[in-house]
Amino acid sequence: MKITGYRCYLVTLPPRRVHNWASKMETPIGSHLLLRLETDEGLIGWGEAPAIATWGGAHMSYFGETPRTVHHMIADYLFPVIVGHSPLEIGPLHAAMDRVVKGHPYAKAAVDMALYDLAGQALGVPVYQLLGGAYRDRLPIAHSLGIMENRQAVAEAERAVAEGAGTIKAKTGLDPERDIELVRLLREALGPGVQIRVDANEGYRSVSEAVRVTRAMQSYDLAFTEQPVADVEALALIARQVAVPVMADESAWTPQDILHIHALQAAELISLYVTKPGGLFRAREVATVAEAVGLRCDIGGSIEMGVGNAANLHLGAATRIAELASVCPVSRPAEALEGQIAGVYYLDDIISEPFAYENGAVLVPQRPGLGVQVDERKLAKYAVAL
Numbered sequence: 001m002k003i004t005g006y007r008c009y010l011v012t013l014p015p016r017r018v019h020n021w022a023s024k025m026e027t028p029i030g031s032h033l034l035l036r037l038e039t040d041e042g043l044i045g046w047g048e049a050p051a052i053a054t055w056g057g058a059h060m061s062y063f064g065e066t067p068r069t070v071h072h073m074i075a076d077y078l079f080p081v082i083v084g085h086s087p088l089e090i091g092p093l094h095a096a097m098d099r100v101v102k103g104h105p106y107a108k109a110a111v112d113m114a115l116y117d118l119a120g121q122a123l124g125v126p127v128y129q130l131l132g133g134a135y136r137d138r139l140p141i142a143h144s145l146g147i148m149e150n151r152q153a154v155a156e157a158e159r160a161v162a163e164g165a166g167t168i169k170a171k172t173g174l175d176p177e178r179d180i181e182l183v184r185l186l187r188e189a190l191g192p193g194v195q196i197r198v199d200a201n202e203g204y205r206s207v208s209e210a211v212r213v214t215r216a217m218q219s220y221d222l223a224f225t226e227q228p229v230a231d232v233e234a235l236a237l238i239a240r241q242v243a244v245p246v247m248a249d250e251s252a253w254t255p256q257d258i259l260h261i262h263a264l265q266a267a268e269l270i271s272l273y274v275t276k277p278g279g280l281f282r283a284r285e286v287a288t289v290a291e292a293v294g295l296r297c298d299i300g301g302s303i304e305m306g307v308g309n310a311a312n313l314h315l316g317a318a319t320r321i322a323e324l325a326s327v328c329p330v331s332r333p334a335e336a337l338e339g340q341i342a343g344v345y346y347l348d349d350i351i352s353e354p355f356a357y358e359n360g361a362v363l364v365p366q367r368p369g370l371g372v373q374v375d376e377r378k379l380a381k382y383a384v385a386l
């Protein structure tokens with residue numbers, strides 16, 4: 001089997017509500033690149049790049065990609081080095097991509113996902129088996145509250161918990177007093193059984209501000225604090241002064257980042273993505289290093305559509321240390337939404353069948369490859385070919 005062709009689409013889904021975080025307050029979610037990879041045997045593989053221009057690491061490292069930069073990288077650099085090769089040669093194809101492009105992990109992740117989708121279909125196994133097998137068959141969801149007014153956030157959290165969500169993740173980082181009050185209100189409304197965590201997306205202005213806010217939140221049984229500031233050295237200073245674990249997200253992209261975090265003892269937890277390291281193959285490397293140095297993780301992302309979310313679920317199934325609830329959406333086409341809001345961020349999706357959701361968890365797809373089918377009608381409705 002050989003890779004013969006590709007198409008790139010810019011897909012824009014309607015969001016259920018505005019979903020903002022401290023480093024992204026201007027642009028809507030849900031404009032992603034979708035990659036269709038074709039083979040000489042007629043198999044089609046899909047990949048997704050939820051690239052957002054404002055998303056990156058500290059001090060402008062891992063600078064923002066967009067669907068159009070991803071398209072440019074695939075068209076002019078990445079596809080030319082994978083065409084004619086077998087999609088089963090995933091490691092060597094990563095090496096070939098890295099030889100022609102430094103960085104641009106979201107573009108490489110889209111290609112990587114499509115390769116795994118093809119490889120799984122060709123071998124008749126779900127992607128998680130290509131990654132070493134499943135430690136779990138479902139991922140408990142963390143329902144993410146974007147930055148919004150506190151009363152609205154509490155009302156949405158109550159509804160998500162009523163629909164089974166066992167973890168609420170509140171976006172914070174812009175207003176310390178608002179953030180402390182929100183955690184207090186959430187604990188009061190949700191009671192003791194629900195995990196509450198916060199993600200400031202690098203938003204606090206100093207170590208001392210982050211420490212003060214986190215200490216105030218601790219009295220409401222906070223599970224952990226995610227990326228309160230940008231800098232990894234600053235994370236380490238915060239970690240020494242608070243009683244809850246620190247999670248690194250924007251500071252944790254590559255295996256080298258994990259070693260740096262470990263050397264500084266900057267975090268006990270990381271948010272593992274398919275996309276930040278450049279795809280599933282590289283994410284497994286990050287997870288291996290993290291496991292070796294005793295870190296645990298969730299599976300994070302950028303509110304992927306059904307294709308990217310399937311990749312997230314396969315990664316979560318196959319990663320032993322992915323023990324924490326994850327912001328994996330409950331991806332569903334409009335016909336199957338049934339009014340649910342827990343884990344639902346879009347009013348429709350480009351996949352034809354809804355992901356199964358049971359008792360606050362999304363089930364990992366079991367069919368070969370990524371295990372999802374793209375609905376051509378939805379593609380025609382929401383996508384433009386690039």
Ligand SMILES: [Mg+2]
Binds near residue numbers: 199201227249
């Ligand atoms: Mg995060």
